[in-house]
Amino acid sequence: xxxxxxxxxxxxxxxxxxxxxxxxxxxxxxxxxxxxxxxxxxxxxxxxxxxxxxxxxxxxxxxxxxxxxxxxxxxxxxxxxxxxxxxxxxxxxxxxxxxxxxxxxxxxxxxxxxxxxxxxxxxxxxxxxxxxxxxxxxxxxxxxxxxxxxxxxxxxxxxxxxxxxxxxxxxxxxxxxxxxxxxxxxxxxxxxxxxxxxxxxxxxxxxxxxxxxxxxxxxxxxxxxxxxxxxxxxxxxxxxxxxxxxxxxxxxxxxxxxxxxxxxxxxxxxxxxxxxxxxxxxxxxxxxxxxxxxxxxxxxxxxxxxxxxxxxxxxxxxxxxxxxxxxxxxxxxxxxxxxxxxxxxxxxxxxxxxxxxxxxxxxxxxxxxxxxxxxxxx
Ligand code: NAD
Numbered sequence: 001x002x003x004x005x006x007x008x009x010x011x012x013x014x015x016x017x018x019x020x021x022x023x024x025x026x027x028x029x030x031x032x033x034x035x036x037x038x039x040x041x042x043x044x045x046x047x048x049x050x051x052x053x054x055x056x057x058x059x060x061x062x063x064x065x066x067x068x069x070x071x072x073x074x075x076x077x078x079x080x081x082x083x084x085x086x087x088x089x090x091x092x093x094x095x096x097x098x099x100x101x102x103x104x105x106x107x108x109x110x111x112x113x114x115x116x117x118x119x120x121x122x123x124x125x126x127x128x129x130x131x132x133x134x135x136x137x138x139x140x141x142x143x144x145x146x147x148x149x150x151x152x153x154x155x156x157x158x159x160x161x162x163x164x165x166x167x168x169x170x171x172x173x174x175x176x177x178x179x180x181x182x183x184x185x186x187x188x189x190x191x192x193x194x195x196x197x198x199x200x201x202x203x204x205x206x207x208x209x210x211x212x213x214x215x216x217x218x219x220x221x222x223x224x225x226x227x228x229x230x231x232x233x234x235x236x237x238x239x240x241x242x243x244x245x246x247x248x249x250x251x252x253x254x255x256x257x258x259x260x261x262x263x264x265x266x267x268x269x270x271x272x273x274x275x276x277x278x279x280x281x282x283x284x285x286x287x288x289x290x291x292x293x294x295x296x297x298x299x300x301x302x303x304x305x306x307x308x309x310x311x312x313x314x315x316x317x318x319x320x321x322x323x324x325x326x327x328x329x330x331x332x333x334x335x336x337x338x339x340x341x342x343x344x345x346x347x348x349x350x351x352x353x354x355x356x357x358x359x360x361x362x363x364x365x366x367x368x369x370x371x372x373x374x375x376x377x378x
Contacts, residue, residue, distance in 0.1 A: 034087050037063075038133075039079075042126040047119040049107065051126065052078055054086035055134055056102040059368050059375070062132055063103025064158070064319060065089040066139025067123070067146075069111040082106045084264075084286055089316070092309040094364035095341060096334070098320050103134045111141030120146045124153030132156050137170070137319045144169060158319035167322040170315035173331060175211030177338040178283045181311025182216075182257060184342035185279040185304050189256075196220040199255040201245065201277075203227075204262025205236045208283040208312075212261060213240050226250050227262070251275055258282070260308075265289040267305070272297050281306035288357060295355025307345060307360035311338055 031039065037058060042051040055063040065086055072078040082104050090102025107123065109115070127136055127150065137159040138147055144161045151157045151164070160166030182200070187193035200216055201224040202209050209227070213236060216223050223242040226249075227233045237244045245253060251274040258277040260266045264286035272294060280287065280303060287308045288294040298305045314335045321331040348359040 030083070034083055036083065036086070039083075040126070040130070042123065044119075044122045047116060047122045048109070048114065049119045049122045049126075050075075050109065051105055051107045051123055052082045053105040053126070053130070053134055054082040054103060055130075056086040056104075057090040057368065058101035058133060059372050060093060061099040061101050062135050062156075063089070063101040064093065064135040064137065064316065064323075065102060065104035066137040066159075066315075067105040067107060067142050068139040069107040069109060069115065069141030071110045072106070072108050075108065078106045078108050088285055088309045090368070091361060091364040092313050092316055094367045095307075095310050095345075095360055096313040096317065097337070097367075098316065098334075100316070100320060104139075105134070105136060107141075115146070117149050120149035121153050124150035124157065127156050128154035130156070135319075135323070137315075158322040160322075167318050167331070169207065170318035171207035172211050173314035173318040173335055174208045174283055174312055175215060175314070176332075177314030177317070177335050178208065178212055178259065178261075178281065178311050179215045180336065180339040181306040181342045182259065182279070182281045184339045184346070185257070185281050185306050187343070188346050189278045189304055194219075198222070198257065199224070200257040200259055201226065201250055201253050201255045202242075202259045202261055203250055203266065203282070204260070204284065205229075205232060206261070209259075209261035210236055212259060212283070213242055217241065222255075224253060224255060253277075260284040260287050267294055267298070269294065269297070272301065272303075275301070275303060277303055279304045279306070281311055282308065283312040284308060285312065291357050291361075292355075295357040299349075299353075299355045304346070305356050306342055307357050310341055310345060310360050313338060 036056050038055040040053040086102050086104035089104055093100035135156045144159055147157050147160045151160050162168040183193040196219055199222040202213055203226045205225050205227045213223050217240045224245045225236055225242045226245050226247055233244050236242060251271045254276055257279040259282035261283045264284050267287045268289035285308055317331055317334045345356050345360045349356040
């Protein structure tokens with residue numbers, strides 16, 4: 001049995017059952033504060049699917065964002081994650097110049113054992129019911145194979161395998177964008193964007209991290225790597241002659257650049273004081289635990305932060321290309337724009353003496369405001 005519950009309706013039910021008006025206010029206030037348009041809960045007991053789809057803003061186009069499958073400890077934790085991630089997608093599409101809105105989805109469960117074809121196809125039907133307002137893609141815990149199952153029920157999916165007409169795994173394009181973001185920051189700090197002789201610590205050597213290590217090593221960068229997967233750590237160290245470091249050593253390391261490519265919120269009030277890095281630039285989403293406070297602290301410490309949603313936009317560009325039918329050449333051109341876009345953010349940050357994340361937000365918000373005006377005037 002399928003049913004979609006709009007977020008407001010779900011909360012009103014909670015209110016009617018418990019009489020707890022403060023719960024209604026606090027969560028709806030959160031949605032208002034973050035500017036979300038719609039949140040949809042998906043529940044299918046037959047396949048075990050429990051998912052939340054968050055649509056943040058669709059001014060620029062349909063909301064596109066990946067589906068993350070994760071063993072969240074609570075439903076509220078899943079909700080918080082999807083709200084934060086979907087908002088970042090709005091900013092990512094806007095600053096990258098794509099005609100897309102921001103959305104994201106989470107499936108609650110263990111991706112290693114809780115998945116099935118039926119679950120993914122059931123999820124695909126929920127997406128289909130949104131009539132193209134939300135388009136999905138892969139993310140942590142989901143694969144191109146999952147996208148293929150979803151595509152059996154809806155056309156509103158990207159990141160399907162190349163063998164069936166998709167653009168395949170977006171990670172190499174993401175890594176390329178991160179690499180270019182690093183170069184733009186190095187140019188700012190060291191006066192040249194030649195990377196040879198610089199040192200980078202890559203935290204998380206998964207799909208994106210490993211590709212980034214490869215690109216950096218080709219440029220003769222000294223690369224330190226860290227991962228909770230010991231086997232992968234040893235393999236990547238051997239393959240690229242990178243130097244493994246333990247998790248507790250990362251933040252005090254004497255390296256030029258810290259590239260977070262695992263989880264978010266690793267840049268926070270506890271880690272920043274330990275840092276000697278000149279630059280933070282990586283692929284992980286939402287690297288700053290608190291945009292305002294941590295962004296300001298980095299500015300004061302003279303650590304240049306490359307806004308994550310800008311330099312990790314390669315994956316989104318890849319998905320956009322799949323939707324629009326752009327080829328590999330156009331995809332690469334759009335990805336290469338990340339270098340200049342990062343330079344623009346740094347310029348605004350310096351001119352107005354504001355953290356780079358706030359400069360990026362300002363550029364993204366301005367594009368949304370400008371396009372909204374055009375749309376409403378015709
Ligand atoms: P992945 O799952 O392939 O790799 C993540 C790696 O991080 C794994 O090897 C994992 O073992 C490791 N890891 C997890 N916790 C860690 C910890 N505490 N310390 C060190 N390592 C840890 O994921 P991915 O596709 O490479 O994505 C990496 C990050 O980049 C994610 O935050 C993702 O949301 C973001 N991102 C990815 C893409 C993409 O195209 N894949 C696009 C945009 C953003």
